[in-house]
Amino acid sequence: MEMRADDRQARLASYEGLPAAATGTGRDPVNLPMIRHWCEAMGDTSPAYRGPDAIAPPTMLQAWTMAGLSGHGDRSGPYVELLRLLDDLGCTSVVATDCEQEYLRPLRPGDTITFDTVIESVSGRKTTRLGTGHFVTTRTDVRADGDLAGTHRFRILKYAPARTKAPAGRRPRPVVNRDNAGFWQGVAEHRLLIQRCTGCGTPRHPWLPGCNACGGLGWDTFEAGGEGTVHSYVVMHHPPFPAFDPPYAVALVQLAEGVRMVSNVIGVPYDKVRIGMPVRLEFAACDDELTLPVFRAVAA
Amino acid sequence: MRPAGSELPPLEIPLTRTLIVAGAIASRDYQDVHHDPGSARDKGSPDVFMNILTTNGLVGRYITDHFGPTAVLRKVAIRLGVPNYPGDTMVLTGRIEEVDGDTATVRVVGANGLGTHVTGTVTVTVPEEARP
Numbered sequence: 001m002e003m004r005a006d007d008r009q010a011r012l013a014s015y016e017g018l019p020a021a022a023t024g025t026g027r028d029p030v031n032l033p034m035i036r037h038w039c040e041a042m043g044d045t046s047p048a049y050r051g052p053d054a055i056a057p058p059t060m061l062q063a064w065t066m067a068g069l070s071g072h073g074d075r076s077g078p079y080v081e082l083l084r085l086l087d088d089l090g091c092t093s094v095v096a097t098d099c100e101q102e103y104l105r106p107l108r109p110g111d112t113i114t115f116d117t118v119i120e121s122v123s124g125r126k127t128t129r130l131g132t133g134h135f136v137t138t139r140t141d142v143r144a145d146g147d148l149a150g151t152h153r154f155r156i157l158k159y160a161p162a163r164t165k166a167p168a169g170r171r172p173r174p175v176v177n178r179d180n181a182g183f184w185q186g187v188a189e190h191r192l193l194i195q196r197c198t199g200c201g202t203p204r205h206p207w208l209p210g211c212n213a214c215g216g217l218g219w220d221t222f223e224a225g226g227e228g229t230v231h232s233y234v235v236m237h238h239p240p241f242p243a244f245d246p247p248y249a250v251a252l253v254q255l256a257e258g259v260r261m262v263s264n265v266i267g268v269p270y271d272k273v274r275i276g277m278p279v280r281l282e283f284a285a286c287d288d289e290l291t292l293p294v295f296r297a298v299a300a
Numbered sequence: 301m302r303p304a305g306s307e308l309p310p311l312e313i314p315l316t317r318t319l320i321v322a323g324a325i326a327s328r329d330y331q332d333v334h335h336d337p338g339s340a341r342d343k344g345s346p347d348v349f350m351n352i353l354t355t356n357g358l359v360g361r362y363i364t365d366h367f368g369p370t371a372v373l374r375k376v377a378i379r380l381g382v383p384n385y386p387g388d389t390m391v392l393t394g395r396i397e398e399v400d401g402d403t404a405t406v407r408v409v410g411a412n413g414l415g416t417h418v419t420g421t422v423t424v425t426v427p428e429e430a431r432p
Contacts, residue, residue, distance in 0.1 A: 027328075034326070041322035041354070043313075044361040048369040058373040059360035062353055066328035093343060096352040100377035161344050 005125070008089065012082070012122040012134060019118055020138055021077030026064045026113030030056050030144070035109070038063065055106035061142055061150045062099070064113040079119060082136065083158065091133040091158040098137075098155035104148055111144035120153070133159025169242025171286040180207040182221060190283045192224040192293050194257055205259035226281030227256040228295060230265060233273050243286075249273040253295050261293070268297035301399050301426060308394035308406065311362050315350065315412065317386040323354030350384035355418050359408050362392045363422045367404075371426045374403065378420035388412045397421070402428055 028034065035056050039049050042057070049057055056064075083094075107113075123135035140152040176184050183206070186193035196203045199216030210217050231254040237247045249270040254260050265273050266284070279295035286292055313319070324334035329351045332339035340348045359378055364371050384390055390412045398405040403425045410418040 037322075038326040038357065041319065041326040042357045042361050043319075044357070044364070046361075046364050046369045048364070057357065057360060059353075059357045059376055060327075062356075063327040068328040069330045096380065098377075098379045099352050099356050100375070101356070102375045103373055106372075 009124055011085065015078050015082045015119050016121055017118065018078040019116065020079035021117065024065060024115045024117070026115070027066075027068055027070075028064075030064060030107045030109050030111040030113065032109050034063070035060070055108055058103040058106065058150070059101065060107070061101050061103065062140075062152055062154070064107070065115045065140065065142060065152075079117065079138070082119065082122065086134060086136075086158040090160040093131065093133075093159050093161050095130060095157050095159070096154065097135065097157050098153070100153040101150060103150045105144070105150075107144055107149055111149070114143045114146070116141050126157075128157060128159065129162075130157065131159040131162040133157050171243045171290055171292070172241075173290065179209050183207045186221070186223075187283065187291055187293055190291070192226065192281055193221040194224050194255070194259055195219050195221055203257055203259050205255075205261050222257075224255050224257055224281065228253040228279050228281070230254075230273060230275055230277040230279060230295075231260055232275060233265065235270050235273075247271075251279075251295065253279055263292075264294045266294050266296050273297070301402065301404055302396055304396050304399050306396045308362075308366050308396070311365065311392045313358060313390045313392065313410075315384050315386055315388045315390055317348065320348055320350045320354070320384070320386055323357065324351045327351060327353035327357070329353055345383070347385050350417075352378070352380055355380065355384065355410070358390075358392065359410070359418065359420055359422065362394065362408065363406060363424050366394070367424055367426050371424050373422065373424055375423040376420065377422075378408075378418050380418055381416040382412065382414040384412055384417050385414075388414070390417055394422075402426055 035049055038057060038060055044057060048055055117138050117140040120137040120139050125132060125134060135155055135157050137155045141148055142150045142152060174184060183193055194203045194205055195207045196219060197211035197214060197216050198218035198220055199211060200214040202211055202213040204212060231252045233249050233251040235247050235249050240246050247270045249265050251263060251265045252260050253263055265279060278298040280298050282294055282296050283291050284294045321335045333343055333345060334348055334351045337348050356376060356378055360373055360376055390410045392408060392410045394406045394408045396404050397407045406422045408420045408422055409416060
């Protein structure tokens, strides 16, 4: 549904303060079998929940109001409408985030449960780990035989699921142009070519049209021997990119010939990469079309 | 009542598939993500996961197990973090934050292999004559 952001927020906020639905009635009065099933599931062996003076575990408060598999019948009302509106806005998933309960008096077998729920608030659009959506907070007064027995504040996030883990994509392609085509041609032939100024003899990397030392435009190349050391490195944790599996180390490798290049260090866990670590050039085939120079840690 | 700052002994809860399903059904929560792995996967979750009512029940049990059957829960407020999936273990820990007469406020944290599943605050009254 297309809706301007402020229109959307105003429409969502218009539900604040409205009763969620007409007064509800618990499907069953408070009863020992449901209490026993609850205690069995929770592993709760407290004697307070057994015998002639049994009370219900206070944390069961919401359970007495649940519609269960057969539902509450027609529970249409503002809450159902609000959830439908959020569905229409793309927020089709739901997760409970908060539950605050206050217990005013114990519930005992035989108590008849009624409850009233008010929509307390609808948040602005929030981006969470799960996706982007709106928090909806309700407050329910639970009555036992007509007396207020507890209150129950409940918050859900209605959200549009974030795309789960990106498909394992291909490694990004290098941008090959006239200035660096020779470098990539060398890599394809498993030769790491270093550019060298024909004016002053200074080697340079990455490939550039001119010399940083003397400004000379003439150049030739020579092949690197493959020996190097880790000059510096970072470990990438976030964000994840397709074809990369964080965490991984990205190193600035100092080649024996005097230039430095950014690459990956392989053959060692990401957290064992160290400055000064000796490494040796290898060529890694990423897929059918792409080969990259990488550096393998050399056992000291 | 132990003084503010005291730690409660931790409680380890093995997160079996049975616990997750039994808790959902005992709380009358038939959302399929709490009992049907296929539906859970369709909705982007790797497996079924514990519903908030079960977490709430376990937090309540942690407190009443410790303070005994005469303890009266006044308030339980929880916030969920990472999900409780089958096969993991949740460890509940607690710390008494405040004591006011016979009433204590306890900060509870439940952590699993993925991180913090639940943080919360429980207010509990333990009548004078029935202290453990």
